[in-house]
Amino acid sequence: MSATKASRIGEEIWKTRIDKVNAELVTLTYGTIVAQLCQDYDSNYQDVNKQLDKMGYNIGMRLIEDFLAKSGVGRCANFRETADMIAKVGFKIFLNVAPTVTNWSSDNNQFSLIFDENPLADFVELPDDGRAQDELWFSNILCGVLRGSLEMVQMQIEAHFVSDVLRGDDTTEMRVSLVRYIEDEMPPEEE
Amino acid sequence: MSYYFTILSPTDTPIFNIAFGTSKSGGDGIARFRFPDTAQYMNQFIIHSSLDIVEETQWTNGGMYLKHIDTYPPAAAYISAFLTPSGARFLLLHQPPQLPASNSSSLGASSLLGASGSTTRASSSSIAANPTSPQTEEAVRQFMNEIYESYVKTAMSPFYKQGMEIRSPVFRTKVTAAGKKWL
Numbered sequence: 578m579s580a581t582k583a584s585r586i587g588e589e590i591w592k593t594r595i596d597k598v599n600a601e602l603v604t605l606t607y608g609t610i611v612a613q614l615c616q617d618y619d620s621n622y623q624d625v626n627k628q629l630d631k632m633g634y635n636i637g638m639r640l641i642e643d644f645l646a647k648s649g650v651g652r653c654a655n656f657r658e659t660a661d662m663i664a665k666v667g668f669k670i671f672l673n674v675a676p677t678v679t680n681w682s683s684d685n686n687q688f689s690l691i692f693d694e695n696p697l698a699d700f701v702e703l704p705d706d707g708r709a710q711d712e713l714w715f716s717n718i719l720c721g722v723l724r725g726s727l728e729m730v731q732m733q734i735e736a737h738f739v740s741d742v743l744r745g746d747d748t749t750e751m752r753v754s755l756v757r758y759i760e761d762e763m764p765p766e767e768e
Numbered sequence: 769m770s771y772y773f774t775i776l777s778p779t780d781t782p783i784f785n786i787a788f789g790t791s792k793s794g795g796d797g798i799a800r801f802r803f804p805d806t807a808q809y810m811n812q813f814i815i816h817s818s819l820d821i822v823e824e825t826q827w828t829n830g831g832m833y834l835k836h837i838d839t840y841p842p843a844a845a846y847i848s849a850f851l852t853p854s855g856a857r858f859l860l861l862h863q864p865p866q867l868p869a870s871n872s873s874s875l876g877a878s879s880l881l882g883a884s885g886s887t888t889r890a891s892s893s894s895i896a897a898n899p900t901s902p903q904t905e906e907a908v909r910q911f912m913n914e915i916y917e918s919y920v921k922t923a924m925s926p927f928y929k930q931g932m933e934i935r936s937p938v939f940r941t942k943v944t945a946a947g948k949k950w951l
Contacts (some may be wrong), residue, residue, distance in 0.1 A: 601924075608926025615927075700924035702936050 580678070583661040586648065587669030594647055595670050604699045611715060615704070622712035629714070633721020634728075640671070641726035656755050657681070659732065660688050663723065663753075672696055676751075689739070692749040703743050710745065714738045723753060731759045769899070770799040770863045771951060772811040773943065775919070777931040778855030780819065784934040784943075787811065791948045801863060802843060814840045815859050818847040822859070826851055832916075833909050836900055846899040850912035852919070854930075858912055862899050862951075911950040918942040 611629065618624040648666055653659040660678045669675050674696065680689040697716045703709040714720075720736040727734045733756040740746035775784040787799040787808075803810045818838035825834050838847040843863060850858040898904060922928060922939045 605924070605926070612926040700921050700926075702922070702925045702927065702938060704927045705935055 580661045580665060583665035584669075584675065586650065587666040587675065590648055590666070590670050591673060600696055600699070603696060607697045607718070608701055615709075615713070620704070620706065620708070622709060626712075626714050626717045629717040630721035630724070633718035633723075634725035635721075636718070637722040637725025637727075638729055640722060641729045644670070644726065656685055656732075657688075659727070660690075660753070664690055667726075680752075682754075687752065687754040690751045690753065692751070695742075695749055698741075698743055698749075701743055714741060715743050716741070716749070720751065723751075728759070731761075733757050733759055769795070769865055769951070770801050771947065772799070772801070772815065772861040772863075773915075773947070774812070774815050774859045774861075775934065776819075776857040776859065779931060780816075781931060782812070783856075783932065784939070785812075786940065786943055786947075788944060788947045788951075790951055792951065797948060800865070810843065811845075811861055814843060814845050815847060815861050818849070818859065819857070822849045822851070822857060825849075833912055835905050835908075848905075848908045848912075850916065852916060856919070858915060858919075860908060860911070862904075862908075864899055907950045911946050914946040914950070915943055918946070 610632075611625070614625045614628055615622070618628070644667060647670060650662060650666065653662055664676045664678045668690075674692060674694055676690040676692045678688055679691055681687070695716055697718075701715060703713060703715065714737075717738065720738065723736045724734055734753055735756055736751060736753045738750065739752050740748055740750045742749050769790040770787070771789065772787045773785070774782055777783050787801070789795055789797050789799045791797045801808065801811065817840070821838045822834065825837055832851050832853070834849040834851065836846050836848045839845065840847075845861050845863045848860045848862070850860075852858070918939055919934075922934055922936050923930070925936075928934070928936075
């Protein structure tokens, strides 16, 4: 399935089947969660990143079901197709953004998502304690969502942000790499 | 014209300060107050002393922009105020430039302060020279509204807490830009 077709599907579902909510509600709720985590972890941003990723993982594991039900798409033929599906359908229907898929590695197992806009990060300015700018990945929950949802469809991936406009970078970029396809395994024999 | 702009939290804590000069009619945007550099705190004194009047006026006036509400003649300083619904006060002190003293150059600095009160009301309608003209009121209103917009965005940041000092460089840039644009 081509990227343009995926865009069309995403657009169509977004228009017809998605309940919309106020953007500020999402932004402020997510912002509050992150700010609260920073406070709870005494500004240990590594831990905050980890916690956000974990929350995202739990969301992703359930969200994939919703995604498949709403989109009705079938199995992707390869990882490139998966990438387009994530960017043009997944992000489109849940966040109404369509990040650009780019920077493929030569073995087709790694790609980058470039976010032109990020509804989670509107209004946000990172704390100016001299560390948040270097340590906190504000939207890290998205990495967890991808990890969780792909795991449920037999793909073990690793996702992390490599740049973020909130930190003063030019772009917001997430790097996604396929670790392996999870084969069906027989449960360990019980004796 | 030189400006000193302050945002006060609802509990009268200053949360943002900036001094800048006019960029209109050839101004270079640098503040030149009449106080010596060692007495810049005078700006804060004058601004804060106008708070009583702000509080008197705020319930009699339906609008958020209170226009020019106070003057401090010894320094020829004029104060304009803008209130946000949540109780933050935006106060702008403007001080017209010292006019080139053609007749009083020999009288020394003290007379300049006295003379300026009358000269600033002189005919010119340019924003820089006449702090009480309708044009100035309008320019200040535009300025305040623009700042209000940026202030709301800054206050929406999840890491900003009500009443905290605004340290955001983005906000400072926006205020400077608004000053350049309108004043």
